[in-house]
Amino acid sequence: MSSGKKKLKDLLQQSDNRTCADCGAHDPKWASPTIGVFICLKCCGVHRTLGPNVSKVLSVTIDEWADEEIDAMIEVGGNSSANSIYEANVPEGVKPGPDASIDQRTKFIRSKYEHQEFLQQGLKISSNKTTLQASPSKKLSFRAPSSSSAPKPEHVDGAIGHLKFTILQGANLAVRDMLSSDPYVVLMLAEQKVQTTIQRSNLNPIWNEELMLSIPEDYGPVKLQVFDYDRFSADDIMGEAEIDIQPMMTSAMAYGDASMFGDMQIGKWLKSPDNALLEDSTVDIVDGKIKQEVSLQLQNVESGILYLEIEWIAP
Structure with missing residues (x-):
């Protein structure tokens, strides 16, 4: 077979x-x-x-x-x-x-x-x-299943913890080839750079892939970029966004062991003209874990939405 x-x-x-x-x-x-x-x-x-x-x-x-x-x-x-x-x-x-x-x-x-x-x-x-096409105000009904096989984060001296980013899916991504694109997502923080697999000929890809980043003490925003893979030339950019992890980190530091608490909201990243959020993004304790759902309107591109979930992983 x-x-x-x-x-x-x-x-x-x-x-x-x-x-x-x-x-x-x-x-x-x-x-x-x-x-x-x-x-x-x-x-x-x-x-x-x-x-x-x-x-x-x-x-x-x-x-x-x-x-x-x-x-x-x-x-x-x-x-x-x-x-x-x-x-x-x-x-x-x-x-x-x-x-x-x-x-x-x-x-x-x-x-x-x-x-x-x-x-x-x-x-x-x-x-x-x-292929799914969503209006910018609607989130697709897709949830990533939990996984115990998340990739290990790169070692960073002085890391205060880790964040697991589950890249769920994209919608209405930009065309960079003849009729479609071959998109993949890159996350960057400090000297770390991680990326998803390539989705062939898909403007509405479902990744459901986990990416791990170590968080240094002097962390800044996580930079997200979407690229179109090209075998014979440089990959084309398909949009970008910055993810402000301050609300997540502040909440995680304040609550410590989340397993001691019931499900509740403990923080929020507010949508504003200065960020790429489609809607306010809350930080929640869910089943003893600190999680945050994020919906991003990709910037510096004609179209594209990305849905992801962030989870705090204690050191």
Whole structure:
């Protein structure tokens, strides 16, 4: 079995992918790499009527998959991630069950994917690929799962602690190639520089990647930049922003061991004309950890939003 097919099989084994994304039937054997969902045979028939520009369907066991099709499935993350977007506002009783008629399936699936009736307000998914486009005032419904395998920070003499930056996703990033871009994110503080992986041909990438920085005593703002990777020339800038970590650091120093406290807000970075915030960013104790959600309007660029989460890691 090729490494790509093994990745696809491993993704299929996740619990949320063991039932059809559209009707809940068990053991789906079909998938739509255009959308990123696993579906049953009955729902697959409806997907075929949508056309490959909306939903290209492939057999998980029989068809040959291109590497980019497998990567597209992995990038979405499975049925739960996709449905958190496509079914964000689905009315109660509208979603069909495994025994639904073909008419019920057709009505629901067309409403869900073709007409996009159940998306969060302010979201739109383009017809040529699964990309999310958000209005600047709306945050996408995506949360990074917790991970115990965050990369270790670089050693910095006199570090007073560490910050874990989870780069969640971008929206409406700038075009730097012919029709798209190959974006990656860079964070810099003092002499440290860390970056995400490159997302190929994606203006609305989902990274969900953790980057670690050590915090020196004389820390300043963290500089964030987004670049378009270019194999044959210098990478093009796709926007930048500064992250003021003072509210996070002040809160972390004041509360010490956050596990002693219940969930509550302990600080705030306020949106102003002088920063890149889309909205006020609160510092909170959540499940015994100090965290901060940040939404940034990238600066010095025609468009681009970046969503991330910061977590304090004591030394």
